Amino acid sequence: MPAHRTFRRLLTVPTLASALVLAACSSAPAPKSLPPAAPAAVATPMAQEAQAIMRSASASLVSGKLTLTPVQGGVRIAGIVGGLPASGRFGFHVHETGDCSAVDASSAGGHFNPTHQPHGSAKIGAHHLGDMDNIVADAEGVARIDTLLGGVLLGGGGSTDLVGRALVVHANPDDYATQPAGNAGPRVACGVIKVIR
């Protein structure tokens, strides 16, 4: 019995060593660590509520706060934007990039358009998924917004997910026709859509 054990050990040790040498000589670069385990079933979770704090852009006085909640068929966007010229109408869209850092909010990119459609009216015909109706300011320059944006999701990380996009208010009304953005003029407020819960 003891002799048999020694024999096995002698056999085992060189075998392991040659395996290591083989691995080291292999032409493919040796992985620095084990490959990550197969992604667990934790996709980006769906959100119950998100928020966009609308901050002034292009030296405007416009600001506000919008809350986004998932509803059947889309996402409800509701809240208040103030500091607008009284009784005006203003373009309002989801833009592609959640970056409002540029003074003119150009960093937010173009309209959110994962389905590659032309700009248009959210109500009729082809349009960007981020296209919405103009917002309307009252005599005090306050717009009370409560709109349903169809065909989009809140969370989940898919192409129609609004999280990490930006909401933008423009200086002029959207004509729902001019490409690529409805001729709505400068961006006067911008807010990144962030998950609250």
Ligand code: CU
């Ligand atoms: Cu816009």
Ligand code: ZN
């Ligand atoms: Zn558009």
